Amino acid sequence: MRFFNPHDDLLITQRKLPHWAQDGAVVFITWRTLDSMPQEVLEGWRAERNRWLVAHDIDPTLPGWKAQVQDLPLEQMTEYHEQFTTKWHEHLDLGHGACVLRQPELAQIVRDSLLYFDGDRYEMLDFVIMPNHVHLLACFPDKAALLEQCESWKHFTGVQINRRLGTKGRFWQQDAFDHLVRHEAQFRRLQRYIAENPAHAGLRSGEALRWKSSHHRSA
Structure with missing residues (x-):
């Protein structure tokens, strides 16, 4: 776990948005439902x-x-x-859209998927599952795996949630917002943002699902 170093190798992938990735660097990722x-x-x-x-x-x-x-x-x-x-x-x-992730059983699908390969393909540090979007902090040893893993999370959870809801079609917006974290102070600010996001959005208890690693190192 480390922060972005502008002098190290960097992978830039251009889709609808440009995505940056660097081996081992902490990244802040947001993905949202299609109707959000x-x-x-x-x-x-x-x-x-x-x-x-x-x-x-x-x-x-x-x-x-x-x-x-x-x-x-x-x-x-x-x-x-x-x-x-x-x-x-x-x-x-x-809170635009149907906000189906307000339902605990659907948020749990996303939680389980985010943690499934934790410690193997990536290190999960912090996340919150909001009614129509997800924020997370993680680091990927292999920079090329970041977008692939995001697509895997979204595909699996989208299929499972559609099945529970009896719906079809794309559940998540195609592109994610990601930002390589530059230093400790920014990392701590993003942790606070994740922790405080449900309250800032005016959510009641149980309408968001928060998880934080209890064992990650200081970067």
């Missing part, structure tokens, strides 16, 4: 974000735009995250 973000909200958020990036000489169509955001002066990088990363998560917490 209304299309008009998503399009408005993306258009506003792209205008901001272009105004700061960053081309959002290029795979390396996330690295350029991280290289901005601290004040501008903070502005970006306050305007767009924070707003993204606030939209999720509004």
